[in-house]
Amino acid sequence: MMLFDFTLSDLHRLRRANSDEQTTPTTVAVVSEQQKTSTTTSVVAGRRRRGAEIGLFDELNRTQPGPDCGVGRDCTVKMKDHPLRLTKRGKLQQRRSALNEQIKKQLRLRAGAQNLYNATEDKKIRELVQLELSFLESSLQHLKMELADLNTAWQVYQNDQCANAMPLITLGLKEAKLTDFTVPFQNMLHDYYHQDAALFDNAIKKLNTLRENTMLPSRDEEGVKLLSTYYCQLCHVERRFFYQSVHKDIYFEWFDAFTGVPSVQRSIAFEKGSVLFNIAALYTQIAVNQNRSKVHGCQAAVNNFTDAYNALTHLRSKFANSPSVDMQSEMLEAVLQVIHAQIYECHCEQMFLENEPSNSNNNNNHLPTTHMLLAKECAHVAACYARCQTRMSSSAVAPFLPSTWNTLVGVKRSFYTALAHLQTACATLSITDANRNDAKKHFTHLFDIAKFKDCAFTYGVELNQPPATSKAQHLLAQIHLRVTLTTLDECTVKVRLSKQLRKHAALQHILQQAVQDAQAKLQQCETDDKFADLYEAAPIVPISTLKLNNQNLTWQLAQSDEDDLFKLMGPVSTFCTENQFQSIRTLNLVKDSEKSEFGFTVTGDTAPVRVDKVDSRGISGKAGMKSGDVLLKVNGVPVEWECCTNVQQLINATGRTLSITLQPCTQRTAAAVCNTSLPTTNAKTYSPMTTTPSGKINRYDDILQETTNTPGLSNRGRMSSATTKQKNKFSRRSFLNLFNIKRHSKSSSAINTLPTHLR
Structure with a gap:
């Protein structure tokens, strides 16, 4: 029984192939030197057996430009031998690529089995297919869990010099399939622009090489510059070769960063959005790689996270309705909240480093003020993570984000809440008669009394004034320290229950150190109040001294015509898909005498220069010149980028003979085409150098x-x-x-x- 070329025997064959895949290693992991040879052999052998079905063997052996290759240099390296693949982050990205291919195969198998289930009416076959569907669904969920583990491998990106720093969340790079622009662009250059496509072979080759380089960028500023350059080229290419952002012969395939599901689109907006996402992801990886044990490292991390935040903000505002889950508005909003919170977290770490005894210039009289500023900063970080946790818990985001992300966000929310109360206790204990007046200025705005009306004065302390006595001072500090220890215990429990977080020794060390500091401060508090443990601590006002810079990004290069690979075509404002072009013509005009005129005028405030008026009974009119034609060459000299004055000088310098190369160019609107096609009714002979104001063509x-x-x-x-x-x-x-x-x-x-x- 044949159903859509997919029979029961095919189902058994695919199931056996899928079973072989489960037992054959297909990912590249970090192994010892003794295991590298055997693992590589099994990987290649397994892919050879399944190469006809999933095409991984050809993908592994495809060529890839080297890291030092400039744009347009013809140097290729096997992808599996690429130098960037030998690093820890490179191997992690290679494992992500292999998982994406396996997820793609499982999706295709599931779709085929689903079609067979819907097409057949045989009860036995439907039972077998239903069993196969459950097996495929289980395999797919297992692969997505492995991909989620890769998205939580933050230690790979962290700097080795700050091993005891709090882990930060990074974004993984989106994987893409190769795309060749050669044939579609050559056809469009020949058929649409009527130009010699061979003149642009070098530009097309550079664009292909540039895209291949962006598929494996280096994790530094050079990698960001590479992606930014490609993004700017896409802005030029979009206007020249993509009508209404779509080209019918070019397909862009990208894998989702969170689910691994492939998406194929013909729109260049999808390509630009994916590149923007990778720019933001690369900035997050660079930020985590900073040495946050130093002040300058924390500042660099703040700047990099800010650039990532601005890139995703631009992506959310300019590219909507993406088929990929990782670029949908709800997901981008959740990721933006994570990056926004980590910006203030790095700034908070910077403030702690600046106010350390070894780095701070403050004396003991300013200790209460410093602790209160740090308490407000920690409270602000906790508030940011609270908003982040709310956004990540929504039904549109939670099924796709790794669960470890939500757990870590909850841990950080509680941790910085505990730090805020710990700094408040330190500020309270450091108040003396010498610095009381200075502390009073900041103590007034430390607590949110509006949220603490019921319990504001239950323990005899006015929250808008510093404690007047030593007893009240110790009582207030003890209340906040109790909250600190309770909150830190909750953090420790969350870390122990998480499979991924309990592997982070640095996170556990930070929590233990905070507990020890709180216990040491608690021993300094001496109070006879038996109800001290029952008092509630007042909430701390979240205020930060950092102001985010939402200006243009540093990676947004000026989209000047100097960077355009297809500059030879002419200005992109004219030579674009918004206009229609006809065949290029070369007119040889010969005047009867030196005093006679060629019979046309030119105009154009900016390049290129166009023909404005033509005398239909003059030399140019009889030769076939039309109003609106674009001047390409004058006596063999290219003038696509010349202004009207320079073209005027070239024509004045000629004698009785003028060779001019023109190309009819009209707008796609009917009115513009109709207007530029009108015959000249005025028989007056115009001076060839009389420049008329632009904007003659009505819309x-x-x-x-x-x-x-x-x-x-x-x-x-x-x-x-x-x-x-x-x-x-x-x-x-x-x-x-x-x-x-x-x-x-x-x-x-x-x-x-x-x-x-x-x-």
């Missing part, structure tokens, strides 16, 4: 406005009361009379370009 909206003001016409050139046939006939006649277009062969093309209701 379609202006034409409709003039048509509306014409007697006998109402809204948009239509009669207010008439039958449909008479109305269209009258509108067409009025439209033609308005521009003095007669029905003859020369104006037939203009008539055909009119709107349907005006024909």
Whole structure:
């Protein structure tokens, strides 16, 4: 029984292949030198057996530009032998690539089995297919769990010199499949722009090489620059080769960073959005790699996280409705909240380093003020993580993000809440008669009394004033220290219950150190109040001294024409898909005498220069020159990038003979095409160098406005009361009379370009 070329025997064969895949290692892990040879052999052998089905063997052996290759250099390295693959982060990314391919295969197998289940009516076959579907679903969930573990491998990106720093969340790079621009771009250059495609082979080759380099960028500023350069090239290429952001012959395939599900789109906006996501991911990896045991390292991490935040903000605002889960608005909002909280966390770490006894210039009289500022900063970080945890718990985000992310965010929320109370206790214990007046200025705004009305004065301490006595001072400190120890115990329990977090020795060390500091401070508090443990601590006002910079990103290079690989075509404002082009023509104009004129004028405030007016009875008019033609060459000299003054000098320098290369260029709107196709009615001979103001060509909206003001016409050139046939006939006649277009062969093309209701 044959159903869609997918039979029961095929199902058993695919199941055996899938079973072999479960037992054959297909990922590249960090192994010892003795295991490398055997592991590599088994990997290649397994992929050879399944190469026809999943194509991993060809993907492994594809060529990839080396890390030192500049744009356009012809140097290739086997992807499996790429130098960046030998690093820990490279091996992690290689494992991610292999998992993406396996997830893609499982999705295709599941889709095929689902089609067979829907197509057959045989009960036995449906039972077998249903069993196979459950097996495939289980395998798919297992692969996604492995991908989630890769998204929580933060220790790989962390700097070795700050082993005791709090772990930070990083984004993984999106994987992409190779895309070749050669054939589609060559066809469009020849068919649409009517230019020699061979002249742009080097530019196309550079673009292909640039995209291949972006698939494996280095984790530093050079990698960010590489991705930024490719993004700027996409902005130029989009206008030149993608009409309404889509090219029918080019497909972009990217894998989701969180689920590994592939997405294929023809829109270049999807390509640009994926590159922006990788720029943000690369910035997060660079930020985590900073040495946060130093002040300058924390500041660098703040700057890098800020750049990542701005990149994702730009992605969320400019590229909506993405088919990929990682670039949808809800997911981006959750990731933005994580990065936003980590910006303030790094700033808080910087403030702690700046106020250490070895680095601080403050004396003992300023200790209460310093502790209160740190308490407000920690409270602000905790508030950021609270908002982050709320966003990550939503139904649109929680199923796709790794569960370890949510656990770590909850741990940090509790940890920085505990630090805020610990610093408040330190500030309270450090108040003396010498610094009481200085502490009073900041103590007034330390607590959020509005949220603590019921318990504000239950233990005899006014929260808007520093404690007046030593007893009240110790009582207030003891209350906050009790909250600190309780919150730290909750953090410790969360870490122990998490499979991934309990592997982080640095996180456990930080929690233990905070507990020891709180216990040491608690021993200094001596109070006889038996109800001290029952008192509630007042919430601390979250205030930060850091102001985020939301200006343009440092990676947003100026999109100047100097960086355009296809600059040879001309300015992108003219040579783009918004205009229509005809074949290039070269006219050889010869004047009868030195005093005669060529019979045309040029205009253009910026490049390129266009023909403005043409005398139909002059030399240029008889040669076929039309108004609106773009000047490409004058006497063999390229003038696509020259202004009107320079072109004027070139034409003045010629004698009786002028060789000029033109290309008819019109806008896609019907009005612009109609206007530039009008025959010249004025027989006056114009000076070839008389420059007229630009903007002669009216747009379609202006034409409709003039048509509306014409007697006998109402809204948009239509009669207010008439039958449909008479109305269209009258509108067409009025439209033609308005521009003095007669029905003859020369104006037939203009008539055909009119709107349907005006024909």
